[in-house]
Amino acid sequence: MAGAGIGALVNVALTAAGDFLDDGEMNMGWEAYAGAAVEGAVTGAAAAATGGASLVVTLAAGAAASGAGNAARQYITTGKVDAKKVVYAAATDVVAGGAGHLASVAVKKVTNSVIKVAASKADDAAKSAKNTISNGVKDSSNKIKTIAASSNIKGTGETLKVKTGPKPAGTGPHNNKIEEVAKLVKDGKVIAGGQKLPEVSIKTPGGVKNSRRPDILVEKPDGTKYGINVGKTAKSGAPIKREAQAINDLEDAGLKMHYVPYKKGK
Amino acid sequence: MPKNNVQFHANPTETISLIKDFAKEYNLHIVIIELYPSFIVNLLNDVGDIENVSICLTNRFCLYINKPDTTANSYLDFLDRNPDCLSVTVGKFTDNQLEESLLATQTEDSEYLKIWKKVLKKFTSVTLSGAWVVNPNNGTKVFYKQHRYTEGAKKLFDDGVKIIPVAGWNYYILSSGLIV
Numbered sequence: 001m002a003g004a005g006i007g008a009l010v011n012v013a014l015t016a017a018g019d020f021l022d023d024g025e026m027n028m029g030w031e032a033y034a035g036a037a038v039e040g041a042v043t044g045a046a047a048a049a050t051g052g053a054s055l056v057v058t059l060a061a062g063a064a065a066s067g068a069g070n071a072a073r074q075y076i077t078t079g080k081v082d083a084k085k086v087v088y089a090a091a092t093d094v095v096a097g098g099a100g101h102l103a104s105v106a107v108k109k110v111t112n113s114v115i116k117v118a119a120s121k122a123d124d125a126a127k128s129a130k131n132t133i134s135n136g137v138k139d140s141s142n143k144i145k146t147i148a149a150s151s152n153i154k155g156t157g158e159t160l161k162v163k164t165g166p167k168p169a170g171t172g173p174h175n176n177k178i179e180e181v182a183k184l185v186k187d188g189k190v191i192a193g194g195q196k197l198p199e200v201s202i203k204t205p206g207g208v209k210n211s212r213r214p215d216i217l218v219e220k221p222d223g224t225k226y227g228i229n230v231g232k233t234a235k236s237g238a239p240i241k242r243e244a245q246a247i248n249d250l251e252d253a254g255l256k257m258h259y260v261p262y263k264k265g266k
Numbered sequence: 267m268p269k270n271n272v273q274f275h276a277n278p279t280e281t282i283s284l285i286k287d288f289a290k291e292y293n294l295h296i297v298i299i300e301l302y303p304s305f306i307v308n309l310l311n312d313v314g315d316i317e318n319v320s321i322c323l324t325n326r327f328c329l330y331i332n333k334p335d336t337t338a339n340s341y342l343d344f345l346d347r348n349p350d351c352l353s354v355t356v357g358k359f360t361d362n363q364l365e366e367s368l369l370a371t372q373t374e375d376s377e378y379l380k381i382w383k384k385v386l387k388k389f390t391s392v393t394l395s396g397a398w399v400v401n402p403n404n405g406t407k408v409f410y411k412q413h414r415y416t417e418g419a420k421k422l423f424d425d426g427v428k429i430i431p432v433a434g435w436n437y438y439i440l441s442s443g444l445i446v
Contacts, residue, residue, distance in 0.1 A: 168267050182342065183342065189301045189302075189305075189341050190341065190342060191301075191326075191341075191355070192368070192370070192432075194342065196342055196345040196346065196349070196372075197345065197353055197370055197372060198269040198270065198271040198370045198371070198372050199271070200271065200273065200368060200370075200432050200433070201271070201273060202431065202432070202433060202434055203399040203408070203410060203413075203431060203434075203436055204401075205399050205400065205401045205406040205407060205408035205436065206401050206404055206406030206408070210408050210410070211410075217432075217433060219301065221302050221303070225432075225433040227433070250434075252401065252403070252404075253401060253431075253434040253435070253436055254403075254433075254434035254435030254436065255433045255434045
């Protein structure tokens with residue numbers, strides 16, 4: 001029923017479009033529209049009924065529907081049926097249906113062929129990339145194992161993890177140097193940092209950063225305080241940029257700073 | 267190594283009272299540290315004795331769960347021997363200026379860490395937060411929402427006491443509101 005309804009609507013719409021386009025006016029009689037509706041209904045019903053059937057069955061049903069629809073239309077609009085026109089309509093439907101089927105099959109075959117070739121190429125490329133990555137990982141892993149073994153690092157191989165960022169207290173050359181410097185302070189007492197106590201935060205409004213933590217904070221007998229930062233130096237011997245900025249921020253906040261280099265930067 | 271550091275402003279009597287309360291609640295030992303004129307370590311027999319301590323002479327305390335070794339001859343040596351303390355530096359209130367105080371811990375001992383976290387949590391629950399810091403040299407002001415202070419410190423600030431940091435020449439405005 002749905003197929004018949006849709007077919008009727010579509011054929012009436014097409015007839016109306018043709019009616020308007022031939023002379024710019026809608027001047028066909030009601031009989032023409034009624035005939036179009038019946039023809040569309042018969043053709044639509046046949047198309048819906050043959051969904052999924054073989055090509056021969058589909059073409060035969062289509063031809064019969066077209067012929068019947070055409071005959072009905074002729075009868076409604078003219079009161080008589082011309083057999084030649086009925087046969088012509090049925091034959092046209094067979095030819096159009098067959099051609100459509102052949103075209104569809106051809107398109108499917110070409111598409112499948114293209115997809116198969118593309119899939120094959122993509123598979124080859126993926127296998128090649130996988131091999132390259134796998135070889136690279138194996139190579140890197142071997143290199144890491146070699147370096148770790150030569151440096152006597154524990155947890156070599158798959159469990160080796162490289163941790164970035166600040167080192168825990170008591171580990172790493174920077175922290176060791178801070179502890180060493182803290183022990184060398186003679187003109188006052190270390191009251192924060194120095195690896196024995198947490199560093200204090202000095203608020204530095206207007207600085208590159210809004211607060212800074214000197215590596216060591218020292219209090220002198222008169223109650224005055226100063227800070228010590230330990231850091232890398234450039235080739236020139238001056239503190240590297242981030243260390244210089246930290247010192248500037250702290251001095252701009254009124255804390256006298258000292259700098260102890262521990263390692264030359266690049 | 268986990269580190270915790272809370273910087274705050276409080277009337278010294280408030281901080282002393284808080285230390286005493288924490289020590290009583292968690293059965294802690296209190297050690298008084300004097301840095302000048304010479305290094306002295308004094309383990310209190312009774313936590314209540316802390317109220318008799320003169321902040322003018324010393325303002326440093328270390329709290330421990332276990333009885334600490336007090337035979338060290340320098341502050342760094344003492345911290346080497348007894349590394350897991352809750353260190354309290356009471357900011358001095360002199361010359362109409364209130365100095366910043368510190369609560370700091372640095373320990374890997376899970377038993378200590380658990381207690382210190384509770385203490386710090388309790389401390390933050392009884393303090394206010396959010397203050398402006400002004401650099402008097404260039405007039406720059408920045409709001410620090412995590413800076414903490416007690417009601418007593420706020421009252422001192424409202425009464426005209428200058429609120430100063432642990433080091434440097436900046437000063438604090440103990441208010442979370444907008445300032446001009």
